Structure formats: C-alpha cells, structure tokens
Amino acid sequence: MVVLRRLDVLLEPTKDKVLEEVSFQRDEAGLTDLDPEGLREASGYVFYNTSPWTLKKLYDTTVNNRQILEANFKAYLDGFSDNVKEIVEKFKLRSQVKHMAQKDVLHEVLEKFVDPRINLTPQEAQDPDGRKLPPLTNLGMGYVFEELIRKFNEENNEEAGEHFTPREVIDLMTHLVFEPVKDALPPVITVYDPACGSGGMLTESQDFISHPDGRIQAKADVYLYGKEINDETYAICKSDMMIKGNNPANIKSGSTLSTDEFSGLRFDYMLSNPPYGKSWASEQKHIKQDGEVIDDRFIVTLKDYWGNETTVDATPRSSDGQLLFLMEMVSKMKDLAASPHGSRIASVHNGSSLFTGDAGSGESNIRRHIIEQDMLEAIIQLPNNMFYNTGITTYIWLLSNNKAATRKGQIQLIDASQLYRKLRKNLGNKNCEFSPEHIDQITQTYLKLSAIERSADEEGIASQVFDNDEFGYYKVNIERPDRRKAQFSVERIETLRFDKTPRLVNNKNQFLSLR
Template identity: 75%
Template sequence: MDHSVHNKLISFIWNIADDCLRDVYVRGKYRDVILPMVVLRRLDTLLEPTKEAVLEEVKFQKEEMQATELDDEPLKAASGYVFYNTSKWTLKSLFNTATNNQQILLANFEEYLLGFSDNVKEIIECFNLKSQIRHMASKQVLLDVVEKFVSPYINLTHETVEDPDGNKMPALTNLGMGYVFEELIRKFNEENNEEAGEHFTPREVIELMTHLVFDPVKDQLPLTMTVYDPACGSGGMLTESQNFIEEKYPNDSRDVYLYGKEINDETYAICKSDMMIKGNNPENIKVGSTLSTDEFAASRFDFMLSNPPYGKSWASEQKHIKDGSDVIDPRFKVSLKDYWGNLEVVDATPRSSDGQLLFLMEMVNKMKDPSVSPLGSRIASVHNGSSLFTGDAGGGESNIRRFIIENDMLDAIVQLPNNLFYNTGITTYIWVLNNNKPEARKGKVQLIDASLLYRKLRKNLGNKNCEFAPEHITEITDTYLACMDVERALDANNDPIGIASKVFSNDDFGYYKVTIERPDRRRAKFTQDAIAPLRFDKQLSEVMEHVYAEHGERVYEKTGYGSDQKKSFLKSIEKDILSWCEDNDISLNAKAKAKLLDVKHWLALKALLETAQTLMADIGSNEFDDFNSFKTQVDKSLKAHAIKLSAPEKNAILNAVSWYDETAKKVVKKVVKLTGDKLDDLLERYECEVADLPDFGYYPVPREEGGKKGEFITYETNSDLRDTESVPLKQSIYQYFLDEVKPHVDEAWINLDTVKIGYEISFNKYFYRHKPLRSLEEVATDIINLEQKAEGLIAQILGVNVAEVQGEA
C-alpha cells in the first residue's frame, strides 16, 4: 500500500472517532468501536454484489426445500466467500432507510448482525460489537457512525473505486488492512499512553522473509503446501506468503493452506476476516494462547513465518508449561548430551520475562521430519537481540540455541536496521531455520549484517523511520543464497557501508563453562564475640537480638502466660514483636514467624551457644593457622563431653570462629586411595597422566607426611574464590587451563564435574571493525583551518576593526 494513501485512510478513520465518539466514549475506548466497524464495513462491501443471490438461496431453501435450518454450503457458493449474510440489510441500506429513531436503527442493525454466518458471528463476539452498537444507539450517535463508514470518500473494499469527485481510491489489500488496523492500534495506544503489545511487521520485512524461506527451494515447492504462524496477529505474514507463492511461482495445481493462532481477540477477528475474504479456511485460525495450549499438536507444516512478541512475560502461562521446576509440555523439553556424552532431557524454557524463544520452539516442534517429507521444513522468525546471547550455559535460552544449532537447523541470521518496525526502535534479527540443509550448507551458519541497508522515510510512521528498498531485499537474498563471506565496504571517510556476511561452523558458537576451584585456607580462634551470634538465627538475627535485649532469659520460658497459664512468653508478646518488625520494615513469612515464636528453636540455639562455650573452655583462645588441627581438637572435645551435633550445627560453630587467610594452611577435605582400575578410570575420564592429577584437584600425599603410594589429598574449596571460565568448544579445557589460568593461580584446579555446554551468537564480535583515531597532526590542521575561517567574524559582528583593537593601525 502506498504510504500516502495509507496515511489518508488512517486520518479519515481517526476523524470518525473524533467527530462521532467524543463525549460518548473516553478517548482510550475509541478503539472498541472503530476497529470492529472497520472489519464489519470491509466484510459488508464484499457481500454487497452477491446480496440478491444469497437472499434468493435463502428463499429457495425455506420455500422450496422446506428447510428448518439453512444449509451453509449453497449460501457460501451464492456469496462467493466462505461467509454470508442472510438478512435483507447492508450497512448502506441501514443508513438509507434510517430515521431519527435510534431504536429502530438498533433493531435493524441487530437483525443485520444476526444474519451473518457463524464464523462472522464469532468475529463480532470477539469485538463485543453488539454491546457497542447498543451503547451508541443510547447516546444517539449510531446513525452518525454508520454514515461515516458508508461514506463514498472511504474505500475499504479490495477493488479500486472512484469518489464522487472522480478521484480514484486504491483497493485495500488484506495486508493493507493489517497496516490500517495496526496503525489505528498504535494511535489509540499513544492517546492512552499505552505501549502496543505487538510489533506489526512491515511489508518489506515480510517480503524479505518470504524470499529467504521460499527462494532456496523454489524448484522443489510441493503442490500442497502448509504455512503456519504461531503468533499470526492480523494475518499479514500468512496472506503475504500466499501472495508471494502465487505471484512468484504460479501453478494452477498448487494449493496453499494457511494456519495460525492469535491470543488477542481483536487481531484474531481481523485475521479470520482476512482468511474468509481471501477464500482460505477460517477454521485453520485459532484464538487463544499458543504457549498454553497446543491446538496443532498433530500437525506438521512445510513453512513457518512469524514475528512473535519479544520482551513479553509468559509468567501467566507458566502453569501450563511447568509444574514447579519440571517442564510438563513436551514442546519445551529437548534431549542433549552432557560433557561426558550422556544423553539427558533438559529444560528448554527461557526466563519468564521474555517468551519469544518459546514461539521458536513451538515452530521447531512443528517441523516435518525429512525422512517423511523430503523437503523438511523451513522457518523465518523475527527476534530481538536477547535471543542471541541471553541465558547462561545450561539455562533454557542457551539449551534452545544449542538444540537448534547442534541439530543443524540454524541456517542463517540476518541483522536488520534499527527503527524498521512501527512500535519499536530496537535491533531485530531474522532467524532462518531448515531441518534439511543442502550439502553445501550442512554444519554451517551464515550471519548477515544488513543493518546499514535502508532508505529513510520522508515521514516517520511511529518508530519506523526507514525501510528496505527492493534492491536491498534482492541484495540480502542474493547474499544468503551465495552462502559466502562478504567483506563490508568502506566509504571515503573510512566508515562502513553496505552488507557484510560471514559463514561459521556450528561449533564456533559453542563454549564450555567450567568452574575453577581454589583451596580454602582458614585461621580459627575461639572468642566470646565470635560465638555470641550463635544465640540467634542468622536469618532472624535483627529481630531476635532486639527481643533478647528487651526481655533477656524470659524468652526461654515455655509456660506461665495467657489466661490458662499455658502460653509461652514469646507467644504472649507476639503482637509487640510483629509491631516492632512492621515499624522497622522487617517482613516475615509464615515460616519465619513460626520459628521466631518457637521456644524450642530459641532453646536449640542457646544449647548451640553453650556447646561453643564448652569447646572454648577446652581449646582456649589460641589462634590456629591450621584449620585441620583445629577441627581435630573440636572433635576430641565433643567426644570427651559426649556431645552430638548435626552437620549444620557443627558447621555453624566452625564458621563462626574461623575466617579465610591466604597465609593459613589448606583445609583438607579427605584423603582418597587411587590405585588399579580406580586410578585408570580417573585418568581415562580426565584424559591426563598421574602427574597432571593436581590440576584436577587430586594432590599426592607427601612422603614426609607419611603418604603412601596411591594416596591423594582433596581440599575444601572456597566459594568466594571460585571462578568460571568460558572455553571455546574447539579448544581443550585442560590446555586452556594450562595457558590461561595456571600461570596466574598456581594452586587452582579444574572441576570437570561442573562443566556445562552453552551457545551464544555475538554479531558485534563478528562484524565490529575498529576505526583508528585520526593523527594529532590531522586534528591540529583542522583546528587551525577553523580558526582561520573564523578570524574577523567576531570583529565584524561587533563592528570594530581588528587592527585598531590590536593597536596596529
């Protein structure tokens, strides 16, 4: 659609809202009337030419066939579409026969709506149109609105017509109607200070996507084709795909079937009306959340194109996909091998704040198996930058990227210019997937940077200030089809221009995330100050300290309070405690509150403090630089006093009286015996020699310390010193450790049991070109030239003579 015509049509429809609905609706509610009336008028114009034929068919079925229920198929045949209206009314006849009595108009209008086929009634229901026309009738504006929509100066038909002044009004195509619809939504949302939830895909972007999807297989296109969009919006992606196939690769024997799902009732209604107008099966368009319910679970599709919502939370749908941490929807689980080669089923769900990759996985799930369908399936999907790199190794986003790349489905990614979309200015990318790559592309991924290919619009459309020209689309498509590296050109100022392309191996994007451990070195010393906090729960220390400071030993009294003298002291002052917490902005959940008021919990902590005091009396207040020796003395003292502590209780005491010190001795975890098969298995697992085992956390016990052959020490790790390294898949983890870690931290070791595999794609890293700074001489020359140009200007402005001021005259 021509943008000037597009803007003129938008302006006319917008003025309908201003002229007729002011004072009847608040501005934010204009859309509730305008959007359904646009769709209704469009359907109405299509049915006008065949109105008499439909009424004749109704008469025939009722009088000749004595039918109690009308047969749909003959009525569809009579209307020429997959929908019809059996009432005597059209919007024009409603207006022409209307009087000033709004109630009569309302009755006729409702009769007109009831005459539609069920598929249109569903659209009317989605728009909640009946309640809107009743409201307009009660406010005496229904006739005015109908008059505006049947005006000969507005063309919502798919035919070119003339207005009363003889000016041609271009046809409104299905995609054009999508533009109108989305632009109206944008304007309404701006009026209401809202953000549009979806970003409508510009026509030229859809055209590029169709080229990327269909051109590589133009000679293999099947005669029966299915196209699917899981976030179909107003249907522009689907109908444009169909138009592309019919125009570029015509074949009278070819059938194209369109499928889609849309969560928004309004956009679903317009999409379904487009399907009906085009002659497609509207039943293939479903309403509802694609993520919550899998409407097409049994279906597989040849081609899929989509622009799913990005940066949009899917938290409300999480209950349909996950049960706690377990994924229950098979679409969002994948099988991947861990570092050791063991196959495992892993989570393929992204962060709950951004669900765009879930739509990509939905499409991957709907791909045809190449063993069943020789062509396989092809996907083009628009995403923002977060899909390329967010998520750590082993996380949902990374697992999705890994699954797609390791299964050789990712064909190419095209970076688009900024401000190409109507409602967002962020950088966007087209992902092209293919599960049956040609031999030349197998094991490869092509990255294309087309961010500098655009032409500016004369007038912005929302955020959109540029567009692709036809030659840009051709250049991107040709670059993709060639699958070769293309160096970006530079202009006279050494600035990059044009397109760039690079071809990578699949594993270029993968990396190992490995944990590097360092031993814990601790000093220890018993002091009263160190053990005093043991009286209180760490998580409740502030409030417990306050209560103890206020009431002392009374907090341990189990009974003697309340009307029956059976309440504990803590229970008796519950209101005071909670009031203090509220005053000090301390929030307590039910579990924390129960612990705080539980005398048994207080007594257990008191007993722990008393145990620490007993240990202090035995061991004294000497400082130990060998934590291993200190622990041995603690164990001896506990045994001597027959005190049994749980592991958490013992650790609480040890942690309270010890601290990290790099000059202290390493803390031993245990001594292990590694001989025979056990040693051989470990060496095979780590692919190393015995002398290399310290690099994996196994240190031979020194002979002078009584060490025997095959005995190895393992040390406790210090979580504060723990670090992670990202190692490229093509590189050995051990060699990376020797080159990049060991020279700097000699006592570090690799923890291979923590290795996770991740994938990320960084366009900036691959396409960034450094532009050297200008030399000092160049900068100085420019400054001197500017000074010379400016000389005399100030004097001229002030009206003085430079020579006179300087005393030279």
Template identity: 50%
Template sequence: MSLDTQRLQPIINFIWTVADDVLINKYLENQYQDVILPMTVLRRLDLALEPTKETVLKTYNEFRGKLDNLSGLLTSAQHGSGLAFYNTSPYTMKKLLDDPRNIDANFLDYLNGFSENVQDIISKFKFRHQLETFERTNITFSLIEKFCNPKVELSPDKISPMAMGYMFEDLIRRFNEKTNAAAGRHFTPREIIELMTHLVYLPVKDKIQQGTFLVYDPCAGSGAMLTQSKHFATNPEGEIKSKASFHLYGQENTGEMYATCKSDMLLKNEDPDKIKFGSTLSEYGFDPELKFNFMLTNPPYGTSWKQDIDNLNVGTGKKIEIKDRRFNLKIKNFKGELEEKCLTSRSNDGQLMFMLHMLSKMKDPKDGGSRIASVHNGSALFTGDAGSSESGVRQYILENDLLECIIQLPNDMFYNTGITTYIWLLTNVKEERRKGKVQLINASSEEFYQKMRKNLGDKRVEFKPEHIQLIQDMYFAFEENEYSKIFDNEDFGFYQITVHQPEKDENSKIITDSKGKPKSDNSLKDTENVPMKESIADYFKREVLPFAPDAWYDKTKMKVGYEIPFSKHFYQYIPLRNLETIAQEIFDIEKETDGLLKEIVE
C-alpha cells in the same frame, strides 16, 4: 511485492476522523478503537457481500425451514455469496440508513444475520457491547453513514488483505500514540515480511511448483505474513509462479487481531477454521501431530509468558517442569551424552518458547522438511548462562544443525521499537554446502536501508527493493565479505568451567581438607568459558595458570553453553589517533583562538 502505503493514507485519515467527528465526548480516547476497528471490518465484509445480496436472500427465504443446514447453499457460487460467509438479514449498511428511526434495532438484526464464522469475529471484537452506548448516545446513524462514505474505500476488490493489515496496524499505532499506550507487538513492516518470504521460499523454488504445502504463523497478528507469503509463492507474475496449493494456518491471542486476521481469510476464501484463537504456548489450537512446510513469525519478545507457565506447569515449588514434548528435548552434557531437559526460558520473555514450538512442528526431512523465518531481539542470541534453558535452546538448534542464517536488521525498522532485531532462518533440509555451517549477515549499516521522509511511530528507516535484493544475493552467494561471515556450528559452543583457588590462613599456608586436598576459597572462585573447539587443558594452562599457579577446576562439574555474539564478529577496530595528530589539532585550535588557550594554561 511492494505495498503503496501512500495510496492508503487518505482512507486511513478519513477513518481516523470518525473518532473526532462521531465518538468524541461519547467514548474515552482509549476506547475509540473498540468501535473503529470492528466497524472497518464489518464494512469490508458488507461490501464483499453487496453484489450477491439478493441471491442470498432469495435462497434463504426459499429454503429456510426446509433444510437443517443452509450454509452450503448460502456460500455456493450459484445460489449464495460465493464466499465462505454470508448475511441473511434484509439489510446492508447502506439500507440501514433508509430507516433512521429504527436504525438501532435494524443494526442488531443486521449483525445477527451474519454466518457463524463472522459471529465469532464480532464476538472477539466484543462489538455487541457497544450497541447500548450507540443507542443511548444516538450515534448509530452517524457512525454507519461515515463508513458508507465513498471516501472509505474498503472493498476487497480494491484493498488487498496485505493493505488492510497495514491500515489496521497504522490505525492501532495512532490510537496507541494518542493515549500514550505501548504499540502492538504484532506490527511487522511489510518490507521485512517481503525479505522473510524471499528467503523462505526461493531456496526451494523448484520443489514447490506443484503439490500441497502448509504455511503457519503461531503469532498471526493481522495475518500479513500468511497472506503475503502465499502471494509471493503463487503470484503468476512473481519469481516463483507456483501452481501448488498453499493452506494458511495461524493462531493469535489478541481478540481484535484475531478478528481482523480471520475476516481477511474469509475474504480471500481461505479456510477460517485454520485461524485459531488463544495462546499458542498453552492453548495450541491444532492437532499436535500436524506439521508445516513453512513457518514465518514475529513472536512477542520481552513479554511475559507467566500465564502460559501456570497453565502448563505440573511441577511444584520453584522448579518448572512442563510435561510437554515441545519443550522437553535431548541435548548433550559435557560428557557428550544426550540428556532430556525441560527447556523453559525466563517467565518475562517467551520468544524462544515460540521457537521451540515451531521446531516441534517441522515436517520430517523424508517428507520434504520445513523452513522457518522468525524475528527476534538480541536476547535470543546470548541471554542465559551455560546450563540455562535459553542456552539449551540454542544448543539444541545448533547441535541438530537447524540454523542456516541470522540477519541483523537496521535499528528503527519497527513501528513500536528502535531496538536491534534479527531474522533467524532455520531448516532441517540444509543444502550440502551449508551443512554444519551458520551464516551471519550484518545488514544494519546505511548500505542496506533508506531513511523515511516521515517517521511512522518509531519506524525511521525502510528497505527498498534494491536493499532486499542485496541481502538476498549475499545469502545465496554464501561467501564471506565485510557483511557476511560463515562459521561452524561448534564455533558458538563453549564449556563453562569453575576455577578454584586454595584457601589460605593468615600465614599464607594452604588450608586442606581431611584428605589433604586444598579447600577452595569461595571469594576467589571464578568461571571461564572455554571454546568448544579448544582443549580445556591447553586453555587452562595458557589463560589461567600464568595468573593463578595454584588454580584447578573440577572435571566432573562442567556445563555446556551456546551463545551467538553477533556484534563481536562484525566489530571493527578503530585505532587511536597518535599523539602528534592530537597535539597538532590542539595547536590549530590555539591559533584559531588567538592564543586564548595559552593564556589560560599559563
């Protein structure tokens, strides 16, 4: 499902002018979005309620005081809005303009008329904090008038939730660029979401035609992954055409994004209570026993989760011991024995903690299992030495045969970063040919993207439908070629051994302990990573002893490590040019410079 972003630009541009026309000299530039974003959402909700306004008011005036709870009536199709929300104020945004002298009081009445689920949205935007400034600077009328302009076409009938998410993210990106602030972490280009949804749903296309399925994003942002993935699965003109019920769940800890996401869930008649506010890692908003069929996310990477650690940590001192079963998992030690370990990544990057969180929410394979698509940067592949939590997360994933495929994306795909990113595909219901295997797909070269005519922040390249199809075809083919490699799970594991060499005195005599064993020279101590498939003894004999004949390693103190050196597996050696070629080029240059080089050398 493609999104015509060019069609949205005039609307975005007009909304952008509101800041320069109305807010300038009233607000600081870094405060513009505190007004523009909630006003955009409110106008969108306002337009959705306009057709049923009179019906809602009639029902409200007839039954208030007679029934304790009017919500059921006011949201019904016959007597109310036919949506999951309503407004009992006599005003709409357009009607507010009919009484300019009392517009501030009436606007407050209008806001207070919204149902509780919209009150939560207004609260998360902290929008009521702005009303005093509106009144003091006398901009309320101008602001509302701008948003009622026909050029601001925000009706949900004409602007889909996916389009709305794009518009919001583009506005935030512009605000952040204007104030030199870092762009939001929740921006995932729509074509990447499209690729993710294809690879999550299409492999189980035949199994999701009927029934009920739960879809979850623990870092929901504007909700685009949720709404776009459901549309892909249920679109009657799409590839799947599922008639099943898909229930969308999400959690978001940024107030403005939570409010945006929840507002579009309301407009889509999704259950707004399935969108939770707060940190997924330390304030998970759903029943711990709830499991999901599909999970798609782009978690924050390179972002601190120290506050979550502080909220979860019940240990003392420097040792982190989180008593949370999401992060306490059994992995094998070097003896092959299962040991429970608290896996907590370093405090300045919590991306792998979201991975563990999602793994804990997978349905049992007996109940159909789960499929996950998650975007990560390179550190998730290799950061952390043997024995570290990061390595432990990879170990748990690979030992339990949960990793299906990793796809390297082109650089410069995201609005806020040009770094290399990867899509991880995980499942606990692998098809037979993929069991015990991992596929790596390198989609970073020019064959897989198109350069954009105009950059959007740091985003300089994009996927077209043919690029998505190309990647998709390689995934389903599950064959090796220039861009696709297939490995055993164990290919990414290794044993880390510490290599010791004896201490020697000034006469080069080996120093021994009381038992006559050589003492280890700390200055010569080193480590070796032995591939898991290889005999440690054979490796040591081949790679160490020829260079250090007296070396040894302690067989009782080895560590298990896992890393996925993606670039190494796709490295292409470019041979050095021979001397004759280089010499000929020099002579050619000399001729071009009429012997100048010869004069300089002589």
C-alpha cells in the same frame, strides 16, 4: 466498523441471490435450519448474511428513530454466518452499537462508512462527482488494518513486542524462506504463524508463492494456519482470511504457549514475529509443574561432556518468552523421514535470544539444541527503528532441518543494519525502511553464502560464515581444594552462545570460559 463495512460491500452484489436461497430453503425445501453450503455458494464467499439489511439500507431507512435503528442493526448482525458472528463477538461490536445508539451517534457513524466517496470494495467505483475511486485490494485492506493497529498501539502505549511487522520486513522473510527452495516446492504447502497478529505474514507468504507475476508462480495449493491471543487482532486476521478465500477455521484464538491447538500437525514453512521482552509468567502453570516441564514442545535431549544423553529444560526466563515461540515452531517441523522437503522457519527476535542465559540455562539449551541439530542457517541483523513502536535492534533467525549440502555444519551471520532508506515522515518509532534493492541484496548475499568484509566506518552489507562448533565453549568450574583434604574437583558444563571472546572471571571461585 472498517472490517464490517468491508464484509458488507463484498456481500452487496450477491445479496439478492442469498435472499432467494433463504426463501427457497425455508419455503420450498421446508428446512428449519438453513443449509450453510447453499448460502456460501450463493454469496460467493465462505461467509454470508441472511438478513434483508445492508449498512446502506440501515442508514437510508432509519433516520430519526434510534430504537428502530438499533433493532435493525441487531437483526443485521444476527443474519451473519457463524464465522462472522465470532468476529463480531471478538470486537464486542454489539455493545459498541448499543452504546453508539444510546449516545445518538450511530446514524452519523453509519453515514461516514457508507459515504459514496469512500471505496472499500475490490472494484473501481465512481464518486457522486464522477471521479474514479481506485479499488481497495486485499493487500490494501491489510495496510488499512495495520495502520489502525499501529495507531491503537501508540495510543495505548503497548510494549515493544506488541506490534505488527512492516511489510518490507515480511517481504525479506518470504524471500529468505522460499527462494532457496522455489524449484522444489511440494504440491500442497502449509504455512504457520504461532503469533499471527492480523495475518500479514501468512497472506504475504501465500501471495509470494502463488502470485501469477511473482518470482515463484507456483501452482501449489497453499493452506494457512495461525493463532493470535489478542481478540481484536484475531478478528481482523480471521476476517482477512475469509475475504481472501482461505479457511478461517485454521486461525485459532488464544495463547499459543498455554494450549497446543495444532499438536497433530506439522508445517512446511513457518514465519513469525513473536512478542519479545514480554513475560510469560502467567502461562507457566500450563508448561511447568513443580519446576518440571510437562509440555513436550519445551523439552530437548542434549549430550553432556562425556557423551551421555540427558533430557533438559528448554524454557527461557519467565520475563521473556520469545524463544518459546521458536521452540513451538521447531516442534512443528516435518520429519525428513515423512517429508523429504523438511521445514523452514524465519523468526524475528531482539538481541536477548542471542546472548542471555548462562551454561545449562533454558536459553542456552535452546541454542545448543538448534545448533547441534544443524538447523540454524543464518541470522540477519536489521537496522534500528524498522518497527513502529520500538527502536531496538532486531534479527531474523533462519532455520531449516534440511540444509543444502553447502550449508551443512555452518552458520551465516549477515549485518544488514546499514541498509535502509529514510522515511520522509516518521511512523511512530519507524524512521527507515528497506527498498526492494536492499531486499534483493540481502537475499543474494544469503543465497550465495557470501563472505563480505566491511570496515567500521563503511556502509553497506557485511557477512561471515562460521562453523557450528565456533559458537560453543566449555565452562569449567574450578573449585579451590580444601586445605584439610588433598582433593581437587573439576566440573565441565557445555553451553552455546553468540560470544566468540574467551573470558576469565576471578571471584570466590574461578570461572574459565574456553571457546
């Protein structure tokens, strides 16, 4: 209903123009099927409503008859353009309206949403007592959406990965992705999020690039693309795209892992907070058959110890699919031969992506591929309790296939876990946030490739820069010789992980890990 009312108030000022266009097309032009282009032009948006109803008219004209109200409400929903009808369908709004009508509460619900003391318009308004009501900007509407999502997730005990990203974390990610290349942005920019949720990362990226008072103030055309599996969240994202004048057709519904909706596209910038600690077992049949990977997004080529190239599996264990989303974004990077700017990626992960997976495992192969291709620029550790329904430690991975000369062959690790300010009141698990000063400090530490020491009992930021090969080691499997035969075999397996400590494990066989 919040989404519907927002769309409703946006269309109210041009309602008469749209009805005039409908009358012209039917009566004068004699069209059987209405021309959407003319209706969009009349409404001023990429969506419209051809019925005579608004939510305010529905409330005013049907006080005591629930059947009439339900019928008129149905006619109102039927009058929307197809892109809004899809949103109505994803929200299951028709069945909700029918249910509210049967319970005799639909009129009361409408009363709350058309209350003149609530301003859901992007313009300043006045309440019945003459007090000014501030406008609700698109950014403000995003906060409303996300607060509703947060409360919904808390009530339904959603998993740790099923949450949206706080705005200050998105703000940090946009700084890290765009500031290093702000003077060399292409004239046409594409931004992609494979787990776009309510679209916060996409719209904030667009605003960061194009805002007339922002740091970049680019004049480039920005096109947003995304995919979301949750129907309600997808509907919110799509409605937000329409409200802000973006192409809602670029937002797809369904599983990113099962179906590659954007197989023919490559993107300039990608930002995402994929679900972590969430099983992808139900989607394995789309990725693997008889144990073999059949989706090219999740296959990489690596060299063995002797330098021979081999194609290997790049899928993590079925209990956690977050690295699959990272590989999806890596597969969508622009080839430098076709685009000299390349692509940049910022992705949120928990600690599992750093450490899980032994030599030769899918997780290890993914890390090897990313590091050996010199894509990984930096990893930034965030404070605990930054997200709304999980308190676990999280990290931002920053990737590029067009590293600056000063960064080639190197990886920067930044510990920003001590940079935060406490909230006055907890929001679920979230009890702290970044201030603008913290975001600027992290961004400058990254941009300057700074090395900053910090003792264990100190607060503040820490940063170190390492060579790529410092994160690799050889795992040597030493087999005991058969006493009956004078032979001895050694197998070497390469792996990469964020573990700088050599290990020695003694059991039936001896395993010696060399950095």
